[in-house]
Amino acid sequence: SPDMTINFQDxxxxxxxxxxxxTFWQDNKxxxxxxxxxxxxxxxxxMFPYPSGRLHMGHxxxxxxxxxxxxxxxxxxxxxxxxxxxxxxGLPAENAAxxxxxxxxxxxxxxxxYMRMQLQQLGYAYDWDRELATCHPDYYRWEQWFFCxxxxxxxxxxxxxxxxxxxxxxxxxANEQVIDGRGWRSGALVERRKIPQWFxxxxxxxDELLRDLDKLDGWPERVRVMQQNWIGRSxxxxxxxxxxxxxxxxxxxxxxxxxxMGVTYCAVAAQHPLALEAAKSNPALAAFIKKQDNxxxxxxxxxxxxKEGMDTxxxxxxxxxxxxxPIWTANFVLMSYGSGAVMSVPAHDQRDYEFAKKYGLxxxxxxxxxxxxxxxxxxxxxxxxxxxxxxxxxxNGLDFxxxxxxxxxxxxxxxxGSKQVNFRLRDWGVSRxxxxxxxxxxxxxxxxxxxxxxxKDLPVILPTDVEIDGxxxxxxxxxxxxxxxxxxxxxxxxxxxxxFDTFMESSWYYARFASARYEGGMLNKPEVDYWLDVDQYxxxxxxxxxxxxxxxxxxxxMRDLGLVKSDEPFxxxxxxxxxxxxxxxxxxxxxxxxxPEGMIEQxxxxxxxxxxxxxSPPDQSLEWxxxxxxxxxxxxxxxxxxxxxxxxxxxxxxxxxxxDAQKEVRQKTHATIKKVTDDYDRRQVFNTAxxxxxxxxxxxxxxxxxxNAQDGGQNQAIVQEALEAMVLLLAPIVPHMCHVLWxxxxxxxxxxxxxxxxxxxxxxxxxxxxxxxxxxxxxxxVLELPPDSDKAAIERAAFxxxxxxxxxxxxxxxxxxxxxxxxxxxxxx
RNA sequence: GCCCGGGUGGCGAAACUGGUAGACGCAAGGGACUUAAAAUCCCUCGACCCUAAAGGUCGUACCGGUUCGAUUCCGGUCCCGGGCACCA
Numbered sequence: 001s002p003d004m005t006i007n008f009q010d011x012x013x014x015x016x017x018x019x020x021x022x023t024f025w026q027d028n029k030x031x032x033x034x035x036x037x038x039x040x041x042x043x044x045x046x047m048f049p050y051p052s053g054r055l056h057m058g059h060x061x062x063x064x065x066x067x068x069x070x071x072x073x074x075x076x077x078x079x080x081x082x083x084x085x086x087x088x089x090g091l092p093a094e095n096a097a098x099x100x101x102x103x104x105x106x107x108x109x110x111x112x113x114y115m116r117m118q119l120q121q122l123g124y125a126y127d128w129d130r131e132l133a134t135c136h137p138d139y140y141r142w143e144q145w146f147f148c149x150x151x152x153x154x155x156x157x158x159x160x161x162x163x164x165x166x167x168x169x170x171x172x173x174a175n176e177q178v179i180d181g182r183g184w185r186s187g188a189l190v191e192r193r194k195i196p197q198w199f200x201x202x203x204x205x206x207d208e209l210l211r212d213l214d215k216l217d218g219w220p221e222r223v224r225v226m227q228q229n230w231i232g233r234s235x236x237x238x239x240x241x242x243x244x245x246x247x248x249x250x251x252x253x254x255x256x257x258x259x260x261m262g263v264t265y266c267a268v269a270a271q272h273p274l275a276l277e278a279a280k281s282n283p284a285l286a287a288f289i290k291k292q293d294n295x296x297x298x299x300x301x302x303x304x305x306x307k308e309g310m311d312t313x314x315x316x317x318x319x320x321x322x323x324x325x326p327i328w329t330a331n332f333v334l335m336s337y338g339s340g341a342v343m344s345v346p347a348h349d350q351r352d353y354e355f356a357k358k359y360g361l362x363x364x365x366x367x368x369x370x371x372x373x374x375x376x377x378x379x380x381x382x383x384x385x386x387x388x389x390x391x392x393x394x395x396n397g398l399d400f401x402x403x404x405x406x407x408x409x410x411x412x413x414x415x416x417g418s419k420q421v422n423f424r425l426r427d428w429g430v431s432r433x434x435x436x437x438x439x440x441x442x443x444x445x446x447x448x449x450x451x452x453x454x455x456k457d458l459p460v461i462l463p464t465d466v467e468i469d470g471x472x473x474x475x476x477x478x479x480x481x482x483x484x485x486x487x488x489x490x491x492x493x494x495x496x497x498x499x500f501d502t503f504m505e506s507s508w509y510y511a512r513f514a515s516a517r518y519e520g521g522m523l524n525k526p527e528v529d530y531w532l533d534v535d536q537y538x539x540x541x542x543x544x545x546x547x548x549x550x551x552x553x554x555x556x557x558m559r560d561l562g563l564v565k566s567d568e569p570f571x572x573x574x575x576x577x578x579x580x581x582x583x584x585x586x587x588x589x590x591x592x593x594x595x596p597e598g599m600i601e602q603x604x605x606x607x608x609x610x611x612x613x614x615x616s617p618p619d620q621s622l623e624w625x626x627x628x629x630x631x632x633x634x635x636x637x638x639x640x641x642x643x644x645x646x647x648x649x650x651x652x653x654x655x656x657x658x659x660d661a662q663k664e665v666r667q668k669t670h671a672t673i674k675k676v677t678d679d680y681d682r683r684q685v686f687n688t689a690x691x692x693x694x695x696x697x698x699x700x701x702x703x704x705x706x707x708n709a710q711d712g713g714q715n716q717a718i719v720q721e722a723l724e725a726m727v728l729l730l731a732p733i734v735p736h737m738c739h740v741l742w743x744x745x746x747x748x749x750x751x752x753x754x755x756x757x758x759x760x761x762x763x764x765x766x767x768x769x770x771x772x773x774x775x776x777x778x779x780x781x782v783l784e785l786p787p788d789s790d791k792a793a794i795e796r797a798a799f800x801x802x803x804x805x806x807x808x809x810x811x812x813x814x815x816x817x818x819x820x821x822x823x824x825x826x827x828x829x
Numbered sequence: 830g831c832c833c834g835g836g837u838g839g840c841g842a843a844a845c846u847g848g849u850a851g852a853c854g855c856a857a858g859g860g861a862c863u864u865a866a867a868a869u870c871c872c873u874c875g876a877c878c879c880u881a882a883a884g885g886u887c888g889u890a891c892c893g894g895u896u897c898g899a900u901u902c903c904g905g906u907c908c909c910g911g912g913c914a915c916c917a
Contacts, residue, residue: 625855
């Protein structure tokens with residue numbers, strides 16, 4: 001066994017250092033927290049991991065960022081909650097179960113055990129007493145309970161919806177399991193199939209989800225923009241075309257009613273009732289429609305398809321001109337969006353344009369550019385900007401708004417159309433035909449229909465003693481699970497065998513952490529009211545839309561049930577970038593992974609944490625480099641040597657007595673405290689915080705090389721102050737070493753309880769500043785001036801400068817721009 | 830295809846509000862120490878031209894614009910990455 005005693009004269013050995021610190025934190029339950037209304041709380045949460053087996057570098061990065069922020073806030077005196085758990089339901093467990101011939105539950109719990117140990121090795125300041133796993137009935141029972149409340153409120157409903165169907169394996173496939181249109185195991189061409197599924201009415205909250213984005217000023221702008229576009233609110237006109245020889249109406253929605261007179265055809269989805277009707281007497285059309293059944297469900301798949309269509313033979317009657325236009329079916333019209341039909345204006349919509357060109361359909365220009373919009377060339381492409389109406393009869397000369405108003409009036413008067421607000425957002429389908437998920441708490445009764453499981457019968461426990469066959473979920477044929485009595489009529493009934501989308505579990509875990517062990521309900525109000533909202537949420541940018549939108553939605557649902565009191569769950573959001581190696585995302589399939597465990601063994605958790613934080617800012621991608629890790633390790637060794645070799649004292653700095661060299665070190669110390677504090681707090685960039693501490697290290701190194709820092713005088717006091725600052729400032733990132741060095745610096749009490757250092761504004765004043773002297777915007781000289789030099793003084797110094805004079809000699813000075821403290825630019829010519 | 834990011838030395842990056850481009854680190858080269866190596870310490874390090882010393886020109890993906898001044902703002906182009914509703 002390794003020698004676990006620490007000798008500060010020896011080289012840095014991470015093992016005893018990290019063991020000593022971790023033992024201290026464990027023995028003192030340093031990170032266990034309770035409600036304390038007398039203290040300001042800070043809830044810092046990192047997105048919990050899927051227990052895939054071992055931590056990967058992406059996890060390490062994510063959780064280190066969260067830990068850095070948590071420890072920083074704790075040092076600032078906040079009552080910091082930082083919990084951890086596992087998002088434990090999901091598809092990979094079923095795949096692993098099939099491969100290893102063991103139940104998903106066993107695999108999952110084994111992985112959790114291992115990953116918990118790995119997280120502990122990294123020294124994260126978690127309150128482990130709150131750990132949860134979403135696959136545990138104590139957790140998902142409340143999700144089932146919550147779903148029943150939504151059922152009562154009419155916020156859930158069942159409807160037929162399409163899935164990817166593997167006709168050979170007789171199973172529903174996830175998008176991920178469809179490769180090039182075929183099932184990943186069977187290789188069979190996938191089919192679309194409609195099955196009844198449960199939906200939650202997220203569209204009922206679309207307006208609020210959109211509006212409240214404005215409240216999220218602690219979120220990255222790009223995430224808010226992505227969510228806004230995803231929700232996709234638009235205002236338009238909904239109206240209907242009559243169809244020749246049919247009672248059916250063709251209802252469409254358009255955001256460009258001003259182009260109505262340019263309609264030259266209509267397009268409907270393959271599954272549109274009109275297309276299906278026409279196909280009955282048209283085998284070629286039937287074949288075309290059938291072919292659309294083999295397209296994977298994913299939107300990207302449909303959007304990149306070659307645009308194809310076929311004339312249905314039906315004609316629509318233009319509501320204004322009475323003109324007849326053909327109705328086509330087209331593969332780019334989605335049955336799931338709007339009414340599954342569109343009016344087509346090829347002159348003013350690029351997609352319609354390309355389709356019209358391909359199939360020889362008419363193109364009629366009805367908008368011409370106004371003085372703001374660009375030129376148009378209808379021979380080459382559609383003109384999609386707004387402009388002035390032409391070729392539009394009574395509407396000629398109107399602009400977009402005028403045309404919208406007048407056409408709306410026309411349709412309203414005829415009661416054939418109205419203004420509509422549409423959302424791109426669709427209701428959330430939560431049914432999965434998979435095993436490893438939370439059972440949907442519904443009982444299907446022939447007499448009573450779908451009946452929620454009564455609260456007293458919750459949870460509906462997922463049987464875990466199962467065998468996975470790679471196709472059907474084992475509970476779908478498990479009579480002991482299925483057979484039950486109807487809670488309403490008592491008759492024979494069947495339990496729902498679908499499980500919830502795993503996004504359900506991850507949509508409220510942040511709230512459960514506030515009272516993770518509470519058995520009296522989903523959330524314990526006093527605790528939740530104290531800890532929520534999450535002050536800082538950290539996770540991958542890949543979750544920018546779905547997870548974060550569903551969580552926001554759940555929060556509002558919980559609010560409306562009186563469970564939480566705020567409108568939004570996450571005050572501040574940090575989306576961290578990916579970890580790359582050789583320019584690509586680390587992944588097993590590419591074989592470019594680096595196992596954190598080996599790195600921790602070799603260099604220690606502190607080095608890995610330091611490297612991850614130093615290499616890039618948190619929101620950018622991080623390129624892995626082995627020698628970069630070496631560099632981080634070397635810095636820690638140098639730091640150990642400098643501080644370990646320093647003899648601590650309790651001398652205090654006597655500001656009035658300092659010489660210039662001492663003043664400069666002190667200035668650097670305090671400037672570093674100020675900069676690093678700002679980097680942690682406002683900017684959340686840790687690479688520059690570390691760089692600043694390294695600069696301070698270099699400065700102290702130079703100072704000690706030139707002066708005796710152990711002299712018992714002001715040199716020693718100045719260095720002691722700098723070293724204390726370095727240890728405190730690095731503590732959130734390198735907590736183990738700093739914990740140990742803190743006591744070596746003669747400090748009483750644990751570092752985690754030491755306050756965050758403050759800076760002395762008086763110490764920040766520099767003895768001189770460098771002013772750039774430019775001529776015509778080009779740097780010609782650098783002026784060393786007193787820090788308080790005003791414009792006139794800077795100008796005098798610049799014109800007195802030899803090099804500057806060289807460049808302004810013989811030419812007229814046209815203008816002089818002075819930015820005090822920064823630069824002077826002399827414009828000549 | 831649509832939405833959102835990103836592109837700066839050999840490499841990771843910095844420049845925070847339009848104001849000295851390349852802080853900090855890695856790699857490389859040179860030197861010190863050493864019997865030697867490792868470790869450590871010191872020096873050099875964007876490209877090109879030029880010099881005895883100096884100095885100069887260019888340079889932040891590409892093209893154009895605004896400005897005394899643009900990595901930063903605007904318009905366009907290319908490339909790379911994330912998301913697209915059943916991967917999590």
